[in-house]
Amino acid sequence: MNTEGDEIDRCLVMATQSGLPLVSRPYELLGEQLGISAEEVMLRLKRMLASGVIRRIGAVPNHYAIGYTANGMSVWDVPDDRVDELGGRIGALDFVTHCYHRPRQLPAWPYNLFAMAHGSTREEVLGKVAHIATLLGVDCRAYDVLFSTQILKKTGLRIGV
Numbered sequence: 001m002n003t004e005g006d007e008i009d010r011c012l013v014m015a016t017q018s019g020l021p022l023v024s025r026p027y028e029l030l031g032e033q034l035g036i037s038a039e040e041v042m043l044r045l046k047r048m049l050a051s052g053v054i055r056r057i058g059a060v061p062n063h064y065a066i067g068y069t070a071n072g073m074s075v076w077d078v079p080d081d082r083v084d085e086l087g088g089r090i091g092a093l094d095f096v097t098h099c100y101h102r103p104r105q106l107p108a109w110p111y112n113l114f115a116m117a118h119g120s121t122r123e124e125v126l127g128k129v130a131h132i133a134t135l136l137g138v139d140c141r142a143y144d145v146l147f148s149t150q151i152l153k154k155t156g157l158r159i160g161v
Contacts, residue, residue, distance in 0.1 A: 005048070005053065008034055008035075008036060008044070009044055009048060009053070010159075011034055012030065012034060012041065012044055012045070012048075013048070013053075013054065013159065014159060015030055015033060015034070016030070016045075016057075017158055017159065018158070019060070020057075025038070027041045027042055045057060063118050064151070067120050068118040068119060068120060069120065070118070070119045070120060070121050070122045070124060070125045070147065071116065071117075071118050071119075071125070071147065071148040072116070072117050072118075072119075072122070072125040072126070072128075072129065072145040072146065072147050072148075073114055073115070073116050073145070073146045073147075073148075074114070074115045074116075074117060074129045074132060074143060074144070074145050074146075075111035075113070075114050075143060075144050075145075075146065076111055076112070076113040076114070076115070076132075076136065076140060076142075076143045077104075077110045077111050077112065077113075077140070077141040077142040077143065078112060078113050078136060078139045078140060078141065079139055079141075080112060082139055083101050083112055083113055084101065086113065086136060086139055087099050087100075087101055087113055087115075089135060090113070090115045090132055090135065090136075091115070093115075093128075093131075093132070093135075095117050095118070095119075095128050096115045096116065096117055096132075097116050097117070097118060098114070098115070098116040099113075099114065099115045099116075100113070100114045100115075101113060101114075102114055110141075110142060111142070111143070111144070115132060117129060117132075122147060125145065125147070126145065129143070129145050
């Protein structure tokens with residue numbers, strides 16, 4: 001097996017980028033489609049995980065379908081020299097699904113740290129944001145929450161053929 005990636009790896013990524021097949025033995029089905037064994041499918045996926053080519057293999061629930069319809073992107077003004085450390089602490093919270101360092105757009109936009117939280121209600125999300133504010137303490141100079149009002153697109157990155 002080629003350890004640097006090859007056409008089979010590319011086809012495997014393309015075959016799984018929208019999710020694993022919803023069958024009892026998805027790795028066997030993928031192997032049949034690619035002309036390799038289920039074991040080789042799993043070995044290739046493990047290698048791509050270890051090398052960072054893919055970040056994870058896991059379930060991605062549709063949070064809207066399971067009742068998490070209040071989605072708030074919290075935006076934070078924290079010291080630039082601490083943003084990586086603070087972002088790491090916020091990103092480790094189990095209720096934060098995305099956490100980013102982004103440039104400020106002064107004077108209108110002072111925020112440099114973004115963290116997405118989901119909940120069943122806006123009040124629930126605001127409670128989670130209050131927890132983040134407590135965690136940040138004096139490093140939180142200002143914050144706001146931007147709530148989603150409509151889904152315009154919901155997919156991850158997709159590579160083309």
